[in-house]
Amino acid sequence: MDSLARVASIIEQQHARPGALLPILHEIQDALGCIPPDSVPLIAQGLNLSRAEVHGVISYYAHFRQTPPGRHVVRVCCAEACQSVGGEALAEHARARLAGSDVTLEPVYCLGLCAIGPALQIDETKLHARVTPEKFDALIEAMEAAR
Amino acid sequence: MKPTILVPGDAAALALGAEAVAAVVASEAAQRGMAIELVRNGSRGMFWLEPLVDVVVGGERIAYGPVTAADVPGLFDAGFISGGAHPLRLGPTQQIPYLARQQRVTMRRVGCVDPRSLDDYLANGGGAGLARARAMPAADIVRIVTDSGLRGRGGAAFPTGIKWRTVLDAPAARKYVVCNADEGDSGTFSDRMLLEGDPFGLLEGMAIAGLAVGAAQGYIYVRSEYPHAIAALEAALAQANEWLGSFRIEVRKGAGSYVCGEETAMLESIEGRRGIVRAKPPLPAICGLFGQPTVINNLITLASVPDILARGAGWYRDFGVGRSRGTLPFQLAGNIRYGGLVEVPFGLTLRQLLYDFGGGSRSGRPLRAVQVGGPLGAYLPASQFDTVLDYEAFAALGGVGAGLGHGGIVAFDDTVDMAKQARYAMKFCAIESCGKCTPCRIGSTRGVEVIDRIRGGQHEQIDLLRELCETMTHGSLCAMGSMTPIPVTSALNHFPEDFR
Ligand SMILES: Cc1cc2nc3c(=O)[nH]c(=O)nc-3n(C[C@H](O)[C@H](O)[C@H](O)COP(=O)(O)O)c2cc1C
Ligand code: SF4
Ligand code: FES
Numbered sequence: 001m002d003s004l005a006r007v008a009s010i011i012e013q014q015h016a017r018p019g020a021l022l023p024i025l026h027e028i029q030d031a032l033g034c035i036p037p038d039s040v041p042l043i044a045q046g047l048n049l050s051r052a053e054v055h056g057v058i059s060y061y062a063h064f065r066q067t068p069p070g071r072h073v074v075r076v077c078c079a080e081a082c083q084s085v086g087g088e089a090l091a092e093h094a095r096a097r098l099a100g101s102d103v104t105l106e107p108v109y110c111l112g113l114c115a116i117g118p119a120l121q122i123d124e125t126k127l128h129a130r131v132t133p134e135k136f137d138a139l140i141e142a143m144e145a146a147r
Numbered sequence: 148m149k150p151t152i153l154v155p156g157d158a159a160a161l162a163l164g165a166e167a168v169a170a171v172v173a174s175e176a177a178q179r180g181m182a183i184e185l186v187r188n189g190s191r192g193m194f195w196l197e198p199l200v201d202v203v204v205g206g207e208r209i210a211y212g213p214v215t216a217a218d219v220p221g222l223f224d225a226g227f228i229s230g231g232a233h234p235l236r237l238g239p240t241q242q243i244p245y246l247a248r249q250q251r252v253t254m255r256r257v258g259c260v261d262p263r264s265l266d267d268y269l270a271n272g273g274g275a276g277l278a279r280a281r282a283m284p285a286a287d288i289v290r291i292v293t294d295s296g297l298r299g300r301g302g303a304a305f306p307t308g309i310k311w312r313t314v315l316d317a318p319a320a321r322k323y324v325v326c327n328a329d330e331g332d333s334g335t336f337s338d339r340m341l342l343e344g345d346p347f348g349l350l351e352g353m354a355i356a357g358l359a360v361g362a363a364q365g366y367i368y369v370r371s372e373y374p375h376a377i378a379a380l381e382a383a384l385a386q387a388n389e390w391l392g393s394f395r396i397e398v399r400k401g402a403g404s405y406v407c408g409e410e411t412a413m414l415e416s417i418e419g420r421r422g423i424v425r426a427k428p429p430l431p432a433i434c435g436l437f438g439q440p441t442v443i444n445n446l447i448t449l450a451s452v453p454d455i456l457a458r459g460a461g462w463y464r465d466f467g468v469g470r471s472r473g474t475l476p477f478q479l480a481g482n483i484r485y486g487g488l489v490e491v492p493f494g495l496t497l498r499q500l501l502y503d504f505g506g507g508s509r510s511g512r513p514l515r516a517v518q519v520g521g522p523l524g525a526y527l528p529a530s531q532f533d534t535v536l537d538y539e540a541f542a543a544l545g546g547v548g549a550g551l552g553h554g555g556i557v558a559f560d561d562t563v564d565m566a567k568q569a570r571y572a573m574k575f576c577a578i579e580s581c582g583k584c585t586p587c588r589i590g591s592t593r594g595v596e597v598i599d600r601i602r603g604g605q606h607e608q609i610d611l612l613r614e615l616c617e618t619m620t621h622g623s624l625c626a627m628g629s630m631t632p633i634p635v636t637s638a639l640n641h642f643p644e645d646f647r
Contacts, residue, residue, distance in 0.1 A: 018437060019399075021419030026371075026400055047419070060421035061402035063371045079333035080518055081557045083571070084481035085509060109405060109575070111372055112336040113162050114557065115194045115479060115486025125374050127162035 003032050007039040011046035021047060021057055025064055034065045070104040072143060075121045078107040081114030086132070090118045093133040097140060149184045150228045152176075153201040153208075155258070156187030157343045158375045159336070165198040167216040172200070175223050183228070189344015191258035192488025193245050201240055201258075204230040208240040208259075245485060245504060250466065252474045253451045254337065254490045257344030262379055265386045268347040274390070276453030280355045281392075288359035289315055292452060294460035296472030301327050301408075301445030302520070302552045302626070304471075304538045307452075310442060313432035314360040317440035322362035324353050325417070325436060325443040328369040328376070329401055329408035332521025334480040334555030338446040340488060342369070342376035345450075346383035352449035354394045355456055356442050363393055366436070367446075368413050370401040405522075405579040409625050410443045412581060423581045424625045445553065447476060468494035471537035479505045481557035482514075498532040500556060512560040516568070516642065520552025522575050523630035525637040526568065565642035570598040572634040580627060587628025590619045594635065601646055609639065609646060 010027045014020045028035050035058055044051045058064045076091045098105045113119035116129035154169040176183045199212035209230045225233040237243055261267045280288050293308025314322060330338040353365045369377050380398055399417050401407050407416045411425035414436050435441025455463045464472045471493035477500055479486045484506035508514050516526045525544060534540055541551050573594030580587045597612045616632035623629040
């Protein structure tokens with residue numbers, strides 16, 4: 001199925017539930033990695049909204065993206081509890097280490113791992129705690145080696 | 148009966164390697180021809196001991212931790228399945244002092260039960276509250292919750308029974324119960340732990356709320372940063388349909404917006420719009436989700452309700468001090484040696500939590516500042532560590548109107564730069580502001596600039612910063628804008644040397 005056909009089938013399945021827009025956007029992003037701009041008219045039509053409204057919602061929420069991410073997405077926690085144990089230095093290290101790579105680096109504001117920071121999340125579900133710059137490098141190397 | 152081994156599936160335990168431990172436990176057992184029952188429980192919330200592996204010996208749990216995958220063969224060699232001696236053996240789990248000194252009420256099943264088993268939940272005291280509620284008129288349920296003294300655990304500490312009364316009294320064909328599991332505050336993880344460790348407790352609380360106010364539909368809004376919690380919740384819901392009767396519950400996933408934890412922004416988000424805060428009135432209790440009367444409560448508030456129904460208002464009210472009744476699952480986070488979940492009745496001092504439970508800083512340096520109640524909470528210097536942990540004592544703190552929030556406590560050692568923390572508070576507000584009010588949207592960005600100038604040596608700008616805080620406090624529609632000044636001014640007041 002091409003991506004617009006998938007979008008259409010997701011809309012078809014979900015459009016009738018109350019407040020369907022966010023669940024639809026999540027499902028599209030989970031399926032395609034992002035919410036492609038050409039899906040916006042389809043969503044708008046399916047939910048009887050204007051394109052501007054749909055676009056407004058997509059751009060409001062940090063989680064949604066309109067362009068595909070890199071091969072991996074690394075989210076480093078930048079919130080207070082992680083700051084207190086070196087989270088900022090970790091984020092800076094990550095930025096330098098991943099510059100020019102095909103890994104997308106994003107800040108996240110708390111992962112609920114605040115007693116074992118600095119914390120990070122790789123590709124939505126893999127979590128790591130007490131991450132030092134050295135441990136970060138090892139994680140990235142392992143990730144690259146696993147390709 | 149096969150011996151049971153419990154390896155937490157809690158996200159914090161996973162972050163510390165529990166998945167690998169579980170895998171090696173399974174493969175070692177298979178290799179040794181031993182039939183075992185491997186349960187993925189929640190975490191007890193003693194994170195320096197995670198992954199904490201429990202075995203059951205004579206009906207009692209014996210703990211080993213922190214266990215790495217490499218330790219597992221040695222544990223089998225030591226006969227840990229029957230409680231054998233090993234350097235990682237911690238003894239009976241419940242007798243670990245950190246746990247033994249707590250009074251687990253709302254979180255009492257977390258780590259004990261199999262979160263994927265409704266039967267296990269029902270066998271461990273679950274379901275009794277709902278059964279009682281089903282045999283009662285709605286108004287009686289509301290009265291019991293009111294009499295218990297339960298106040299909202301999401302931040303504003305509003306009396307839960309009064310909120311429910313309003314919804315019960317609002318005439319409408321359809322009403323809703325919304326659970327706020329957005330848990331955006333840094334330093335908090337009790338909602339997550341309950342979802343991952345005892346999800347049926349929340350479902351029961353919501354079903355009771357539904358009976359109390361006349362709602363047949365519930366929504367649970369969980370932040371997208373919590374995929375494991377969402378999975379645990381979905382698994383529980385899939386089993387709970389029949390038990391919940393006619394009450395239906397749907398999970399909604401957030402999308403990375405802190406302000407969607409604010410109740411009206413959350414309603415907007417569930418309805419499929421940008422998470423922009425609504426002006427009040429009307430209250431959500433009168434005109435909430437899809438325009439209907441809506442109970443919206445924090446997850447811990449709702450999960451506290453089943454036991455209140457089962458054991459009575461007086462039982463719950465007997466915990467706590469003053470107007471802060473019951474227990475609060477505090478979360479010890481940041482630069483703290485023994486970080487984790489500490490559920491105790493209101494009334495301990497901050498110092499007791501930080502030192503008697505927390506053991507001081509993780510770095511070994513002196514603790515210098517502690518932020519209580521999330522990113523909108525005050526920074527306390529050591530001179531305020533004797534403050535009692537109850538709603539009133541915190542509201543009175545130095546006139547800044549701080550709160551306990553969701554019970555998150557974030558410790559910083561003496562390397563912290565408080566001007567930088569103040570800057571972060573403004574920056575976070577600028578990032579997360581919903582944009583509706585100018586003082587919040589523009590003021591926070593200006594706040595960052597002003598603090599940058601102060602840090603660059605322009606000390607006369609401190610007056611300007613205070614004025615800006617005043618403007619935000621008084622000109623903002625919700626606590627995002629009106630309380631961001633609290634961390635800023637508390638930093639200014641207690642740590643002026645950092646702004647010089
Ligand atoms: C910016 C902002 C963020 C909030 N985030 C949360 C949150 O993550 N979880 C929560 O339960 N309440 C949060 N609240 C409080 C809710 O608006 C609301 O008071 C709460 O859900 C009511 O439930 P309770 O009475 O059980 O506490 C937030 C409020 C504001 C202003
Ligand atoms: S104070 Fe900020 S977050 Fe709250 S309504 Fe106003 S602009 Fe939105
Ligand atoms: S502050 Fe980093 S995980 Fe909570």
